[in-house]
Amino acid sequence: PNAYSQRHIMLLEQLASQIAMPVENSRLYAEAEEKARTDELTGLLNRRSLDEMIASEIGRHSRYGGVFSIIILDLDSFKAFNDNYGHLAGDKILRQVGSIMKSTIRGADQAFRYGGDEFAILLPQTTIEAASEVAGRVRQQIASEVKTGRIPITASLGLA
Structure with missing residues (x-):
C-alpha cells in the first residue's frame, strides 16, 4: 500500500x-x-586572475586604506635552460617553482604565473618590508631546491 x-x-x-x-x-x-x-602547467592562478585580484586590492585600498604588496619574479637563464634541455625539462622547472611559491607564502597570499617564466605573488595587508622577507625566502628556496645541472636557475624579484 x-x-x-x-x-x-x-x-x-x-x-x-x-x-x-x-x-x-x-x-x-x-x-x-x-x-x-588557472595556469594549466603549474596550477597557479593565471594573468587574468592576477589582473582581477590587483583591481580588487586597489579598490579595497581606496575604500578602507591599508597596504598590499606585490612581488614580481622572473627566472634567470630559463631561456638558455629550455634551449639546452628542452621544453619538457623546462616545464618541470616551472612546476617546481610554482610548488615552491605555494609552499612558501601565507594562506592569505596568492601566487600567479602570468607569463612564460614570469610569476607574481600578491600579498594583501603586507608592508614592503614584510614582502621583502617573503621574496628573500622564495629566492632562497628556488636557489636551493631547483637543481638543473650545468645551467643554474635563479630568480630575480622586484617588489611594489
Whole structure:
C-alpha cells in the first residue's frame, strides 16, 4: 500500500532528469571558470586572475586604506635552460617553482604565473618590508631546491 505506483515512478524519473541537466551545466560552468583562471602547467592562478585580484586590492585600498604588496619574479637563464634541455625539462622547472611559491607564502597570499617564466605573488595587508622577507625566502628556496645541472636557475624579484 505504501509503494509508489508506476505513474509516480515515471514522474519522479522525469523530474530527476530535468533537475540533473541544470546541475550538470552548473558543474561544467564552474569547471570552465576554474580552467579560465588557472595556469594549466603549474596550477597557479593565471594573468587574468592576477589582473582581477590587483583591481580588487586597489579598490579595497581606496575604500578602507591599508597596504598590499606585490612581488614580481622572473627566472634567470630559463631561456638558455629550455634551449639546452628542452621544453619538457623546462616545464618541470616551472612546476617546481610554482610548488615552491605555494609552499612558501601565507594562506592569505596568492601566487600567479602570468607569463612564460614570469610569476607574481600578491600579498594583501603586507608592508614592503614584510614582502621583502617573503621574496628573500622564495629566492632562497628556488636557489636551493631547483637543481638543473650545468645551467643554474635563479630568480630575480622586484617588489611594489
